[in-house]
Amino acid sequence: MLDFSEESKRLVSTFLTYRNDIDIYTEDESKDKEFYKFLFKKILNKTISINDVTPLGCKDNVIKRCIEEPSNGRKKLFIVDGDINIIPGLDIPILPNLFVLDAYCIENLLLDEETIVNFIYHNCATKPIEEIEMELDFQTWLKPYSESLVKLFLHLALVDLFGGIFRLQNANRFHKIVKGSLEFDPDIVEQETNRIKQEILNDDTEEDFDYNLAELESQWSCDTRSLLTIVSGKDYLIPILLIKAQLFKKSKSLPSLEEIKLSLAHFGRL
Known part of the structure; x- marks a missing residue:
């Protein structure tokens, strides 16, 4: 079961592997962009510079973008909700640059x-x-x-x-x-x-x-x-x-x- 402070530490640890600045892709809509920017900046406490946060809609869109995104030298991280899969712990996608939350959705955190x-x-x-x-x-x-x-x-x-x-x-x-x-x-x-x-x-x-x-x-x-x-x-x-x-x-x-x-x-x- 999730310790929420530990989950934020896990997220920070992932961010720190990218160093310097980073582009972040998430679920949800453009109206959620300010929330994500504020949340990530608070978690990181100025240790990483966030270039931009791009909400892509549903989870499938984020995973598809993660798979298809070309390597152009820019550091990118794709963040998706754990959804119902975290309950049995099955079918959780594992991809380079993809971070799956250990909670149903980011609001849980x-x-x-x-x-x-x-x-x-x-x-x-x-x-x-x-x-x-x-x-x-x-x-x-x-x-x-x-x-x-x-x-x-x-x-x-x-x-x-x-x-x-x-x-x-x-x-x-x-x-x-x-x-x-x-x-x-x-x-x-x-x-x-x-x-x-x-x-x-x-x-x-x-x-x-x-x-x-x-x-x-x-x-x-x-x-x-x-x-x-x-x-x-x-x-x-x-x-x-x-x-x-x-x-x-x-x-x-x-x-x-x-x-x-x-x-x-x-x-x-x-």
Whole structure:
């Protein structure tokens, strides 16, 4: 399981092998460019000069560019998300100049207790940070999410393992409105998990399913560390953070995903 400070060290170590200046290619869109530039400059702490960051869209685009990019003397690094493949640890591409994150996506690297507390503090702006930390009760807050969503993502990994296709949903779907606020409902997650299991069993044996699920469960416990590593930061963890932040802020206004990512990168300890 991922230690986020260790993952940033791994990334820095990769950068340092290139020395001097470098061109970086990533997933996502042009609107994410400023986030990547800020994040990498913070991680590197001026040890490397970044020529440019070029978002290429999807993961396949980055890998294709990595394979086809001509050698013209410029130093290049291609960075892609770990995605569902990091759960079984299979089919992870290995190419020169390609760096695969040890987390579902780069947004996962932004999320740890200290960063989340600071994010809520600066967005709330009406309570002392110590009070927010106490009210948040980080481990207790994330415990029901860990127990449900890690299991869900293990099942999604099985869909991929058995050759199926899945689509991620926003975490808001697994909440219900209670007294005007969104409240997590693990029963909705369980229903989705059971639906996925049944889809797999339509084409594969229960023996194969149980064996492969047990293998994944031996690698990933239903705890906070697994939650912050293998559950999509973009589609699940950041929406969960926003729901919690709104309770502190007592406001219905929501920042954009780009604003959130830049704020988390700013407050983070990477």
